[in-house]
Amino acid sequence: MLLKGIAISTGKVIGRAHRLIEHANNYSRSFLTSEVEKEKELARLAQAFNQAKEQLASLIDKTKREIGLQEAKIFEAHLLLLSDPLLGEKIRTKIQVEGKDAVWAVSEATEEIAQEFASLEDEYFRERAVDIRDIGRRLIACLGNGLEEVSDEATNTIIVAEELTPSQTASFSRRTVAGIITEKGGPTSHTAVVARSLGIPAVSGVTNLLDLVKDGDFVFIDGNNGVIHLNPDVEEIKNLPTNGQNNWREKRCIRNALAKAITRDGHEIEVATNLRNFEEAELALAYGAEGVGLFRTEFLYMNRQEPPGEEEQFLIYRDVLLALKDKPVIVRTLDIGGDKHLPYLEQDKEDNPFLGLRGIRLCLKHKNLFKTQLKALLRASSYGNLKLMFPMVTTLEEIRQAKTLLEEAREELQVAGIETSINIPIGIMIEVPAAALMADILASEVDFFSIGTNDLTQYTLAVDRDNEKVAVLYDAYHPAVLKFIYQVVDAAHRKGKWVGLCGELGGDSLAAPLLVGLGLDEISMSPVFIPAMKERIRALSYEEGRELVRRLLELPGAKEVREVLVKTS
Structure with missing residues (x-):
């Protein structure tokens, strides 16, 4: 089966699909009925903010060392957004006034801001919605929820997801992750920038991707032309030109x-x-x-x-x-x-x-x-x-x-x-x-x-x-x-x-x-x-x-x- 998307990082690789499923939307939502509960959630939120800032500081240093200075600026911008008092105030209002628990408040507040960006006409600013969601995901993870991670023991893995954040992409090892396919995202996104810097072929904008691709599917990515070959047969595989990027271990x-x-x-x-x-x-x-x-x-x-x-x-x-x-x-x-x-x-x-x-x-x-x-x-x-x-x-x-x-x-x-x-x-x-x-x-x-x-x-x-x-x-x-x-x-x-x-x-x-x-x-x-x-x-x-x-x-x-x-x- 052939799937078509947008080429956002060049290269041609073959690997096994691994679906990354977002768990943050599956948490239970709780209304807070007392001031004590609200104060407890506000304290959890403050701790999550501090932890997220520490994580970003470490990620900035790691990115500078292992990927590049320009890519590190993506996460420096995340740190600035995380320190924006308007974001914190919007989340705290949902806890104090609307009585929503911390995870619910973070998810709702960051998604509202992300939707504002996504509705803009300019593509560059639309792509910034992913950065806002990345910050929300990080806060939610610090509150005890988050994304499934990629095993370091896996090899030639093709990441399949609805959407990836820059932080997730920066965490991928080139020895583990061979390629990336997503339903959402474009060539100007920060996720695309990081993927290109890591040399990981990537295709985005693949319609109904999560409905079509299952864990373990054999996938060929053509990151030059935005084409995906799903479960190609033996004869097709012989004619698929890869750049050897995910097979460097092979003699x-x-x-x-x-x-x-x-x-x-x-x-x-x-x-x-x-x-x-x-x-x-x-x-x-x-x-x-x-x-x-x-x-x-x-x-x-x-x-x-x-x-x-x-x-x-x-x-x-x-x-x-x-x-x-x-x-x-x-x-x-x-x-x-x-x-x-x-x-x-x-x-x-x-x-x-x-x-x-x-x-x-x-x-x-x-x-x-x-x-x-x-x-x-x-x-x-x-x-x-x-x-x-x-x-x-x-x-x-x-x-x-x-x-x-x-x-x-x-x-x-x-x-x-x-x-x-x-x-x-x-x-x-x-x-x-x-x-x-x-x-x-x-x-x-x-x-x-x-x-x-x-x-x-x-x-x-x-x-x-x-x-x-x-x-x-x-x-x-x-x-x-x-x-x-x-x-x-x-x-x-x-x-x-x-x-x-x-x-x-x-x-x-x-x-x-x-x-x-x-x-x-x-x-x-x-x-x-x-x-x-x-x-x-x-x-x-x-x-x-x-x-x-x-x-x-x-x-x-x-x-x-x-x-x-x-x-x-």
Whole structure:
């Protein structure tokens, strides 16, 4: 049986259905007949609010570490909503005035607010109804009711539900949950954002889903086209193309993932991974990562009251290098500023923080903080194939200042009798138009470039990607962004330097012909996207990709670029 829905997170996977049933609507409703009962319920409610706030604070920290800063903002917004006095007052009124028990009051109050959002014309605000329900679900769970959870022992599970909240989705393990299907929800929902960040294929908007799908049903999800194959027969299964995402444990898929990404006409592209922590290294290697294209170090500095010391950092960098063995590990030095702040670092409020003291600018101001990190990295350099990368570089002088501090750190270690690797490749992030335009000059001072498409898109198009009023304009497929990438690659290659790419565009299999044609030497992405990207590259021709890029660069907008890529996929 074929079911049709809305594709909200790409990928193709097969698994067994597991229905998540909401229990919160099945509780018994009690009228309160005395002031004593009301006071008791108000006390329970206050305790639930405190517990929910603690849970959200922990979830925010976990999401920052394991998923991403942008995704963590979803739950920061939940925390603000939970702290809104109007919400608490609406619930307390239902207890005090209407005499309803706490669970009933929470359910009714949050659903009323959710319905207000759901009735709005704007799709973005309609999707916020799910966030309100998420908060209500959390409070109800703290009051002793809640959702059935997914067993950690299950594998290749396809979650089937009427609707999922962002919190539920963030709690899923990529090793357990292979895919998601829901009756409600859309591509702009926070649930969709989290699913995409986790690399879990998802389809929403499937009519009568819970009536059609039973626990244990065999389900194939095509998250690229929004199609569900329910209980396909043997012959159908043979013809269903999966991206290996939920079969990474199987030796056959691992062997395919470990194979090189070489185009039909013999052009090889290194496929690397983005890492946030040491724990992701094993998963990345299993998925076929040929190195680390971006190891983010800011997570070592966040959610603490003092900066990490040299020894603590050294041990972490050493362990990552040892885990990757001889594979290259590109470590991006501290990238703080913009939307990321440290409580122990003096950071004045800025009207335009993304145009202010961030990345290498901040490090050059706080030299001691920067030098501590450089010393830890230098000490770790003898344990593997380390490459250093400076973020948010705009000028040649910034590179030279950073390299001077690196040499000072090396000399101080040598005085202390600590040896380091002699030749550590130095690179920079290309994230601002000035750096892209000056790539030919900057290339003379470094060994490699890595293009950060997230910020390059934001700065090129003058769009704050976190501002929902203009977020629709944020699109890395815009020809202006692609022209910058093309120019950077060309300038670097003329100077004999290699170029990688480590933004979200790198994990989008739709972009594979484009990335190949742009001439990139390396592409870095979340581990779960690696097998699909490698498979896609192997089916492409480098020369055809070069010709495709020449056509794409002449198009007027991102919409037209996407249309051409869809036709070629």
